[in-house]
Amino acid sequence: MIDVLYFAWLRERIGLPKERVQTSAATVADLVEELKAREERYAVAFADLAAVRVALDQELAEFDAPLAGVREVAFFPPMTGG
Amino acid sequence: MRVRVQAEPFDFGAECGAFAAGRRDAGAVVTFAGIVRDDGGLARMELEHYPGMTEKALERIAAEAMRRWSLVDCLVIHRHGPLMPGETIMMVATAAPHRADAFAAAEFLMDYLKSRAPFWKKEFGADGAAWVAAKDADEQALDRWSED
Numbered sequence: 001m002i003d004v005l006y007f008a009w010l011r012e013r014i015g016l017p018k019e020r021v022q023t024s025a026a027t028v029a030d031l032v033e034e035l036k037a038r039e040e041r042y043a044v045a046f047a048d049l050a051a052v053r054v055a056l057d058q059e060l061a062e063f064d065a066p067l068a069g070v071r072e073v074a075f076f077p078p079m080t081g082g
Numbered sequence: 083m084r085v086r087v088q089a090e091p092f093d094f095g096a097e098c099g100a101f102a103a104g105r106r107d108a109g110a111v112v113t114f115a116g117i118v119r120d121d122g123g124l125a126r127m128e129l130e131h132y133p134g135m136t137e138k139a140l141e142r143i144a145a146e147a148m149r150r151w152s153l154v155d156c157l158v159i160h161r162h163g164p165l166m167p168g169e170t171i172m173m174v175a176t177a178a179p180h181r182a183d184a185f186a187a188a189e190f191l192m193d194y195l196k197s198r199a200p201f202w203k204k205e206f207g208a209d210g211a212a213w214v215a216a217k218d219a220d221e222q223a224l225d226r227w228s229e230d
Contacts, residue, residue, distance in 0.1 A: 005132070007130055007132060007200070007202060008130055008202035008204070008213055009213050011130075055132070055135060055200070058132070058134055058135035058138055059135075060198070074132060074135070074200075076132070076200060076202065077202060077213065077216070078197065078215075078216030078221075079196070079197050079198065079199060079200055079201055079202065079216065080196070080197075080201060080202055080203045080213075080214045080215070080216050081129075081131075081160065081196055081197075081199045081200075081201030081202075081203075082116055082171075082172060082192060082195055082196035082199075082201075
């Protein structure tokens, strides 16, 4: 089981901030494909991955990063702090 | 070095005064405040963040500034939650023996926390609500700090 978090417009499009996901995905990209296949709202949210960033256990990562040992995956748009 | 992430407003003047007070090791203190700007029609802003990662990211950015320049101290305060036009969103302060380091480190902190700290701005106006899009220029601003 892995905790998956969504922020900003990803949270709004998917309709929840956090869920526990049972997955055997090897990489972030595999997890995204699993989620997209689930329901239309995920497919919409992840339609343009160039607009999505990912963090693994609160560290920025790439979509080809492995999920082995990861407890928390977060998806969000490019950051706009400051 | 100190990092604070909070919903509550803070007193920019008081924070600057406290940061600068009693220093004998720093000849230069630079401070910066980010204010909610109303470009016309902004009613309010919501600043979402990623609790846990936000603090870690800001601490890493502050530690990197301390490593790169000879700072004696730095401070980052960043708010989240609802914000009205004119309110102070965030501030950075740097203290160094000489001003060049204090200015450069403050700019570095600003450039990095704009696109590497997990905050997202949503603006609410008469036409509805919209997430603020990241600017290419903000990403490009990081290039000048490349150590390669």
